[in-house]
Amino acid sequence: MNDKDNGPWITLTQxxxxxxDADGALVQVLCVSRFCLKWVPLIEGRIAPHTTAVSxxxxxxxxxxxxxxxxxxxxxxxxxxxxxGDSDDPYDTTDLP
Numbered sequence: 078m079n080d081k082d083n084g085p086w087i088t089l090t091q092x093x094x095x096x097x098d099a100d101g102a103l104v105q106v107l108c109v110s111r112f113c114l115k116w117v118p119l120i121e122g123r124i125a126p127h128t129t130a131v132s133x134x135x136x137x138x139x140x141x142x143x144x145x146x147x148x149x150x151x152x153x154x155x156x157x158x159x160x161x162g163d164s165d166d167p168y169d170t171t172d173l174p
Contacts (some may be wrong), residue, residue, distance in 0.1 A: 082128040085142050085143065086142065086143040086144070087139075087142055087143075087144060087145070087147050088144070088145050088146075088147040089103060089106065089144060089145065089146050089147050090147050091100060091108050091109060091149070092106040092109050092144060093107045093109070094106060094107035094116070095107075095144075095146075096116065098117060103119060103122075103144065103146045103148070104118060104119055105117060105118050105119060106124070106144055108124065108127070108137060108139050109139055110129065110138065110139050111139070112130060112131040112134045113127065113129050113137050113139075115127075115130055115131050115132045117137075119144060121144050122139070122143050122144060123140075123141050123142060124139050124140055124141060124144065125144050126140050127140065129150065143155070149169065
């Protein structure tokens with residue numbers, strides 16, 4: 078069984094952006110919801126609970142969706158980011174190399 082058999086799932090390419098730790102593991106993505114428009118962490122490869130960026134829209138419907146890292150299958154390099162730091166803030170770059 079591969080990651081795509083353990084759904085529901087979307088690919089990293091569909092997210093449009095990903096953040097990786099120092100070991101190259103995917104740890105955050107740009108949420109695919111048009112109502113979120115923000116980086117969200119992954120918990121065990123799934124989109125973590127978060128609220129939408131749009132006032133009154135509530136919880137994101139993509140919470141719990143597995144994200145499959147398809148970098149090996151894609152020729153796009155647009156979604157690569159620097160490794161994320163140890164901070165809970167995905168925009169904190171103080172401990173990046």
